[in-house]
Structures are given as C-alpha cells and as structure tokens.
Amino acid sequence: MSNETLIEKYFSKSLSPNETLEFDKLYESDSDFKKDVDFLKTVKLVSEKEDDLQFKSQLKSYEDDYSEHDKKTTHKWLKPLIAAAGLILIMLSLNFFMNSKLDEDQLFSSYFEPSKNVTSPIIRSTDNETTVNNAFIAYSEADYKPAIVLFQKAYQDSKNSELLFYEANSLLAIEDYENAITKFEEHLKYSDILTNRSHWYLALAYIKTKQIEKAKQELKSLLNSDETFKKPEANSLLEKL
Structure with missing residues (x-):
C-alpha cells in the first residue's frame, strides 16, 4: 500500500490492524513520512474546529487525483496537499485571530x-x-x-x-x-x-x-x-x- 493511502486512511480512521502496524513502522523509521504526518496533524487540529468535512474532502480529492495520474513520484499527491493545507492553516489562523480580536x-x-x-x-x-x-x-x-x-x-x-x-x-x-x-x-x-x-x-x-x-x-x-x-x-x- 502506498504511503499516501496509508496517510489518508490514518486521518479517516479506517486503517486495518495490519495497516496500523505498517503505518507505525513507517512513522518510526521514515523521517519524511513522519514529517508529513505531523504537519497534517497540526493542520487537521485547526481545521476540524472550523470545517472538518472540508479537510477530509480535501484529502480525498488529492488521493483521487493521485490515483488517476502519475504515481512515479512518491510525493506527487502529498506535496500539493501540503501546500494547500499550509494555505488552509494560515487562513484559519488569520480568521481565528480576527474573530477573537473584536467581539462586538x-x-x-x-x-x-x-x-x-x-x-x-x-x-x-x-x-x-x-x-x-x-x-x-x-x-x-x-x-x-x-x-x-x-x-x-x-x-x-x-x-x-x-x-x-x-x-x-x-x-x-x-x-x-x-x-x-x-x-x-x-x-x-x-x-x-x-x-x-x-x-x-x-x-x-x-x-x-x-x-x-x-x-x-x-x-x-x-x-x-x-x-x-x-x-x-x-x-x-x-x-x-
């Protein structure tokens, strides 16, 4: 199973016991995999307070995009997701800051x-x-x-x-x-x-x-x-x- 699919299934809480073992092994041994997961954990923590469904939909759309296009590059799906997720994180953080700044x-x-x-x-x-x-x-x-x-x-x-x-x-x-x-x-x-x-x-x-x-x-x-x-x-x- 691809790393990207493991990550998607991890965030959707649909990993099987064997997949969980595989995920945990990669998380401990692959520094790039761990970095990607940790970053997405941070994004999800913020985004789920605002729009958890939107976050999951974003994950699914990038997974579908990965499945239909070139799979040769390991992070072809993950890199655009990280870029988009970073933008979401910034926007949500700014939105939270602006909303908390003034309570009419x-x-x-x-x-x-x-x-x-x-x-x-x-x-x-x-x-x-x-x-x-x-x-x-x-x-x-x-x-x-x-x-x-x-x-x-x-x-x-x-x-x-x-x-x-x-x-x-x-x-x-x-x-x-x-x-x-x-x-x-x-x-x-x-x-x-x-x-x-x-x-x-x-x-x-x-x-x-x-x-x-x-x-x-x-x-x-x-x-x-x-x-x-x-x-x-x-x-x-x-x-x-």
Whole structure:
C-alpha cells in the first residue's frame, strides 16, 4: 500500500490492524513520512474546529487525483496537499485571530447602561400626572416600552430635544438598535446639554450593529468635544476598536 493511502486512511480512521502496524513502522523509521504526518496533524487540529468535512474532502480529492495520474513520484499527491493545507492553516489562523480580536456583543454589554435621568426630577404624585413625568417614571423603572411611547408624545407636545435622547436610550435598552440609531442621529441635530452624550450611545449602537468605522467617528467626536461624560471610557473603547 502506498504511503499516501496509508496517510489518508490514518486521518479517516479506517486503517486495518495490519495497516496500523505498517503505518507505525513507517512513522518510526521514515523521517519524511513522519514529517508529513505531523504537519497534517497540526493542520487537521485547526481545521476540524472550523470545517472538518472540508479537510477530509480535501484529502480525498488529492488521493483521487493521485490515483488517476502519475504515481512515479512518491510525493506527487502529498506535496500539493501540503501546500494547500499550509494555505488552509494560515487562513484559519488569520480568521481565528480576527474573530477573537473584536467581539462586538461583548464590547456593547461591557460598556452599555442606559443614561441616568439628569433632565427632569421625578415627582410621584397624583398632582403631577404629566406625560413627561410619567415617561421618566417608566424609564427609571426600566419599563422601556411604555417609556418610549410617553417620550414620543411628550416630545410632540413640547419639542424638548432632550427627550429624544431618553427615547433613544430606551430603544437601545430593548435592543431596537436600528431605531435607536435613527433617534440618536436625530438628537444630534439639536444643541442641548445632552447632545454630545448621544455620540457615546450612538457609538455603542454602531458597535452592536458592526459598523465599526462609524463607531470610531462618534467616539472621536465625543473626545473632541467639551463634554466630560464617558471620556475615559471612550478612550478605552476607541483603543479596543
């Protein structure tokens, strides 16, 4: 049996007892055979975590190619396999590195918490049943869906742009990222005491939706502003991006 077939059967775990003895003997006595096997073991260790079927298919395709073509050169089948396997190993390693480098969900979870109410003191009294007050009561209790409706109505009535900021925070808290982005962008068209803070939350929303370059721009806008809110966190987050 050819060395190449022994190797293929070894990786497909289909060696017979006699073939296993032959394989072990070659592995101990033939340094080239051992080097080829060890290299493919490394490749398979990486590739099976990503696409084991693809690796086995690659082995089978090269074995078939070997069977149909010139068999005079001992490593005619193995050399192109090693070249291709090396490329697979590099690509998988790079893919693993890139994927492990940035975890958008983890970054968002680490940095996001809804903004505190710094606009309107809550008055819990039947004498103050205003839409704004009720909106902030719902917001303070993390009852975000009713808060969104109330903030919308309060903004329509008062045109107080700060309410857009809290509505957007509520949308972000319930994972409605696209609408949160739209609302933060709308708030940034105004100039109030919370405007620059929208850069921070918009950056987080962009991270969550994998729009990293836009997130970087928002963080830079915050850092370049006079706003002190979340500046250390913005520096830290920008470095991670």
